[in-house]
Amino acid sequence: MAEQRVFSMSFASIYKLYIQKAERKGREKAEVDEIIRWLTGYHQEELEKQVASEIDFRTFFAEAPQLNPNAELITGVVCGVRVEEIEDPLMQKIRYLDKLIDELAKGKKMDKILRKAL
Template sequence: MGHRIYTTSFASVYPLYVAKAERKGRTKEEVDTIIEWLTGYDETGLERQIANQVDFDTFFASAPRLNEDRALIKGVVCGVRVENVEEPLMREIRYLDKLIDELAKGKKMEKILRGGES
């Protein structure tokens, strides 16, 4: 049995990511850049996934190209060390949470994207 976040619509959480970033003076565009870097979605693909209200499971399963450098994401988010998360889908979700957290904490985009734009 999977965690309930797996069946939660990505579109319902996306505005929370944007709000968290904007509260700290960052932008929706930066959130989108992070998501696109992590998943390989382009702007149109990301918008389509949001409009279709896909769940997290589908969102990550349909990702065009999960970034190989995501394995460089380390640290703690929500009290969990992301690199130690065993369940693959939960690890992808935690990677995204960690990147949004880093954005909100004021980290430079180059560092968040692990040194690369794509």
């Protein structure tokens, strides 16, 4: 099977799009960063370093300290595909992030986006 093109895309270029999407909907860059840190385990300084280094998505997730154990609670459809049914682990992580950013842009509260217990 051919490799997905998104795997080799620059994380920094997609990160900018995430921020633009959030800001168009009245949300903030800090919220995008919080979501990414929650999902990947990066600290803010590490995240900024990864963005500045122009690494690809594969490397971004490979170097992530730890995927949040609650990531499996992320469900729903992104690009017509249910994220919980994606078989490729890297593609699933990318779509988890896409789904969280979509939820942010749709106005969900951060506690719900970050799957915090009530």
